Amino acid sequence: MTMHAEDPRQRRRDAKIAEILEVAWSLALRDGLGAISLRDLAAAVGLRQPSLYVYFDSKNALYDAMFADGYQQLLSYLDERDYEGDPRDALVDFVRDLLLFSSASAVRHQMLFQRTLPGFEPSPEGYEPSLEFSRRATALCERAGIKDSADIDLFSALMNGMAHQQVANDPGGSRWADQAERAVDMLLAVAHKSTSKTSRTTTPTRAHL
Numbered sequence: 001m002t003m004h005a006e007d008p009r010q011r012r013r014d015a016k017i018a019e020i021l022e023v024a025w026s027l028a029l030r031d032g033l034g035a036i037s038l039r040d041l042a043a044a045v046g047l048r049q050p051s052l053y054v055y056f057d058s059k060n061a062l063y064d065a066m067f068a069d070g071y072q073q074l075l076s077y078l079d080e081r082d083y084e085g086d087p088r089d090a091l092v093d094f095v096r097d098l099l100l101f102s103s104a105s106a107v108r109h110q111m112l113f114q115r116t117l118p119g120f121e122p123s124p125e126g127y128e129p130s131l132e133f134s135r136r137a138t139a140l141c142e143r144a145g146i147k148d149s150a151d152i153d154l155f156s157a158l159m160n161g162m163a164h165q166q167v168a169n170d171p172g173g174s175r176w177a178d179q180a181e182r183a184v185d186m187l188l189a190v191a192h193k194s195t196s197k198t199s200r201t202t203t204p205t206r207a208h209l
């Protein structure tokens with residue numbers, strides 16, 4: 001059987017998109033997400049601004065790609081870690097890792113977990129990596145005993161609050177990440193006391209840590 005090589009044009013396009021995204025994150029770090037200049041971005045990757053539209057036809061399309069890329073970075077980061085073993089300890093490690101991930105890049109945290117950009121909503125395709133992250137987080141919660149949808153919502157809210165505090169008050173540090181064990185034990189205590197006989201379906205949300 002003859003194997004067809006990958007289209008070199010597609011490889012070049014993918015490589016260029018990866019380069020554009022890397023530079024876009026750098027510009028966001030320098031200027032803020034909302035202040036990314038497409039002219040500066042095009043110049044930094046060796047393109048004229050009209051040529052940039054071959055890859056991203058609007059700033060929102062760029063943001064959509066950054067949103068998906070940020071979540072892919074998060075999934076890859078989690079893939080490098082081990083959450084097997086004791087369910088409670090695994091959830092503690094997971095929470096700590098999430099907070100350290102947020103702490104490492106304020107602009108990436110803003111893109112993934114805050115509504116920093118007025119009017120921007122990720123496309124279904126761009127949103128899919130965030131749903132995969134939500135599925136993983138929910139599975140770890142359920143394995144540890146946090147199963148009711150209201151308790152999972154509480155987990156999400158608490159993790160987001162801790163992450164926002166980490167980014168705002170100790171960027172690059174671990175002040176709130178170091179509270180992961182206490183936070184998980186608090187949530188487990190609430191979950192164990194829950195007497196709810198019914199549960200509702202949780203709708204996935206942006207900022208779903």
